[in-house]
Amino acid sequence: MHCLDPGDSFVTWRVVARRALEQGISPAEVVWEASVGSLFEEPPAVVATTSESFVVPPPFVSLAKDVSCHADPRRWALLYRLLWRIVKGGERHLLEIASDPDVAMGHRLAKNVRREIHKMHAFVRFRKAGEADGRERFVAWFEPDHFIVEAASPFFRKRFANMDWSIFTPKGCAHWMGGEFKLTPGVPRDPCDQPDVLEGIWRTYYRSIFNPARLKLKAMQSEMPRRYWKNLPEADLIEELSRESKARTRGMIDGPLRAVKGAPTNAYLGKLRELSTFPEADPAASTSLHDIARMTQACRQCPLWEHATAAVSGEGPEDARIMIVGEQPGDREDLECRPFVGPAGQLLDRALAEAGLDRSSCYVTNAVKHFKWTPRGKVRLHQKPGAGEIEACKPWLLAELTKVAPQILILLGGTAAKSLLGSDVQVTKHRGLVSAPQVANRVVLTVHPSYLLRVDDLRKEAEFRRFVADLKLAVQ
Numbered sequence: 001m002h003c004l005d006p007g008d009s010f011v012t013w014r015v016v017a018r019r020a021l022e023q024g025i026s027p028a029e030v031v032w033e034a035s036v037g038s039l040f041e042e043p044p045a046v047v048a049t050t051s052e053s054f055v056v057p058p059p060f061v062s063l064a065k066d067v068s069c070h071a072d073p074r075r076w077a078l079l080y081r082l083l084w085r086i087v088k089g090g091e092r093h094l095l096e097i098a099s100d101p102d103v104a105m106g107h108r109l110a111k112n113v114r115r116e117i118h119k120m121h122a123f124v125r126f127r128k129a130g131e132a133d134g135r136e137r138f139v140a141w142f143e144p145d146h147f148i149v150e151a152a153s154p155f156f157r158k159r160f161a162n163m164d165w166s167i168f169t170p171k172g173c174a175h176w177m178g179g180e181f182k183l184t185p186g187v188p189r190d191p192c193d194q195p196d197v198l199e200g201i202w203r204t205y206y207r208s209i210f211n212p213a214r215l216k217l218k219a220m221q222s223e224m225p226r227r228y229w230k231n232l233p234e235a236d237l238i239e240e241l242s243r244e245s246k247a248r249t250r251g252m253i254d255g256p257l258r259a260v261k262g263a264p265t266n267a268y269l270g271k272l273r274e275l276s277t278f279p280e281a282d283p284a285a286s287t288s289l290h291d292i293a294r295m296t297q298a299c300r301q302c303p304l305w306e307h308a309t310a311a312v313s314g315e316g317p318e319d320a321r322i323m324i325v326g327e328q329p330g331d332r333e334d335l336e337c338r339p340f341v342g343p344a345g346q347l348l349d350r351a352l353a354e355a356g357l358d359r360s361s362c363y364v365t366n367a368v369k370h371f372k373w374t375p376r377g378k379v380r381l382h383q384k385p386g387a388g389e390i391e392a393c394k395p396w397l398l399a400e401l402t403k404v405a406p407q408i409l410i411l412l413g414g415t416a417a418k419s420l421l422g423s424d425v426q427v428t429k430h431r432g433l434v435s436a437p438q439v440a441n442r443v444v445l446t447v448h449p450s451y452l453l454r455v456d457d458l459r460k461e462a463e464f465r466r467f468v469a470d471l472k473l474a475v476q
Contacts, residue, residue, distance in 0.1 A: 003031045006076040008147070010068035017080050021054060027084050032076035054087050059095050066110035071146045071171075078105055113146050120144055120152045123228045124167060126160075129192055135178070138165040141190035141231055147171050150183055157181060168192075217242065253387050289318050292399045296369050301392035304370035304385070309334045314365025314400050322362040322474060323406035323440070324348075325397065327415040327448055331380050334371035339364050344450040348412075351449065351464065355471035363404045367419040368393045382450075390419050401439065408474045409440035413448030421445075433473055446470035 002025055006013040020030060060082065067075050082102055085091045097103055126138035138160075149172035156167065157176055166175045168187050175182045293313035299305060312329035315338060332342035340348055352359050368389055373380040385393075397419055401409075411417050411434075417425045420439050427447055436443045446467060455463050 001031060002029055003033050005034055006032050008034070009150075010065045013068060013076055013079065014064075017083055018054065020080070021083065021087060024088075026088075027077065027081045030077070030080060032073075032080070056083065056086055057092065057095065060086060063095065063106055063110055065151075066113045067106055069113045069147045069151055070109040072109060075109060078102060078109075082106060113148060113151070116144050116146050117148050117152045119228065120148060121155050123224070123231070124156070125231070126165060127192065136163045138163055139192045140165070140167045141192075142167060142169050143227075143231065144169055144171055149174050149186075153181065153183075253391060289314070289400065289403050292396065292403065296396050299369065299393075299396065302370075302389045304368070304372050304389055307373070308370040310337050311369040312337055312339055312366065312371070313369060313396075314339060314363055316363035316404075317361065318363075318403060320361060320363035320404055320406055322357065322408045322410065323401065323404050324362050324364045324410045324412065325416040325420070326364075326366045326412045327450075328366050328368035328382075328385055329371045330382060330450075331371065331373070334373075334380075339366055343453055344448065347449040347452055347464075351468050351471055354468045356475060357471060363400070363406065365397065365400055367397055367416045369396055385415060387418075387423075390415060394419055406440055408442045408444070409436075410444045410446070410471065410474055412446060413451070416448075417445055432470065442474065444470060444473045 002020070004016050004020060006016060064079050064083075067079055082094065085102070086094050094100065095103055095106075098107070120142055124140045124142050126140045129137045129139045131137060149167065149169055153167075153174045156165065156174070160176070161179075164177050166173060168191055170186045170188060172186045173184045175184065293311075296311040296313050299311060305311070308329075312333050316323075326340060326344075329339065330342045330344065333339055333345070339345070349359055352362075368385045370393075371380075372383045372385050372389065374383050375381070401420070409420075411420065414427050417427060417430075421434065421436055421443075425434065425445070427445060430445055431447070432445065434443045434445045447463075447470075449467070452460065452463055452467060
């Protein structure tokens with residue numbers, strides 16, 4: 001059994017591994033231990049010229065450089081095992097076999113290292129420590145799990161080349177002084193733990209960009225694990241801002257909408273829109289559905305009107321017994337200015353017929369009147385409307401509901417439910433009959449027919465039957 005010292009980097013391990021390979025020492029005969037001496041009298045500082053030439057695939061060198069930065073003590077034995085199999089075992093394409101245990105472990109360790117380097121780039125926070133010779137001096141403290149300081153340093157050298165800095169970690173320190181880079185051994189604790197004005201700036205910046213409506217704690221902790229928080233000046237704000245997020249979000253929804261820019265910069269289009277604009281009015285004061293539809297065309301309460309063909313109002317008898325509310329117009333609906341005429345509308349017609357309901361006797365509309373979409377090549381892809389857009393369209397929907405005064409209300413999907421019943425009502429939890437006497441005597445909540453277009457073929461028929469059963473609740 002041979003005890004070999006791999007050193008502390010890929011370069012030193014490569015020298016020792018090459019010499020062991022020349023001697024024909026198999027992985028089973030080697031124990032890799034730091035600072036126990038070497039099989040050889042003097043490990044050479046550079047790769048020696050040998051009688052046998054070893055050529056390894058470039059992907060192995062790249063993988064080995066990453067794995068050598070990992071803190072797992074088994075990394076050196078793993079790399080030598082892979083090297084032996086590639087060179088001595090003739091497995092030249094070994095790294096292409098992802099299911100091989102050694103290859104899988106190597107890729108896992110390399111991925112951990114790359115992720116840790118990314119975290120170091122993201123979470124190092126510099127503090128000003130003074131000035132010398134006209135150059136500012138900054139220091140930072142970071143606690144990585146792996147030996148990544150040297151691998152992560154080029155990022156900081158390029159980004160902060162105009163200042164002197166030191167990054168201290170327990171696993172090595174990096175220094176950039178007067179344009180010269182230097183590595184030193186790690187230190188057990190932060191040598192400069194006094195806060196400075198930069199930390200206050202970080203906290204102010206973090207508070208200003210925090211969006212309570214987009215708070216996702218699990219996702220945040222996945223990207224910024226708690227073990228990093230103790231060294232981040234802004235971290236103590238997270239709990240405070242998280243507690244306030246619900247109230248702030250509700251305040252944004254309930255508060256007035258921000259002013260939306262008026263006519264587009266194109267003068268010709270601006271004139272066309274000016275000619276088609278109707279005077280503002282209270283939709284609840286209108287006397288007919290026709291008047292409501294005309295006023296909806298002039299709505300500028302949210303930005304959706306700018307990229308839609310027109311507002312799509314409801315259609316059907318003003319004295320309809322049943323009112324059906326969907327989410328928003330789709331591509332076909334936007335072009336034809338009629339609700340539910342696209343693929344989802346055709347599926348709805350089929351389901352209504354099987355449930356014994358006549359669409360022509362129902363009033364059909366949407367919670368949001370303009371088509372929200374994003375371009376994908378030549379196709380306009382549907383986008384889910386936001387809370388502010390739902391709230392902006394709510395007066396038009398309530399005006400329609402007041403004029404029709406249906407006995408039965410069918411809500412298709414979460415957007416319709418959110419508009420009329422509030423954000424606490426969810427299709428997955430409350431599907432079926434819902435008690436909401438403030439809007440109608442009987443309220444049925446079910447999925448939007450577009451959902452049925454997205455489910456896989458194995459479930460499509462069963463989900464359609466369930467949808468029909470929900471619609472039948474309206475007349476049972």
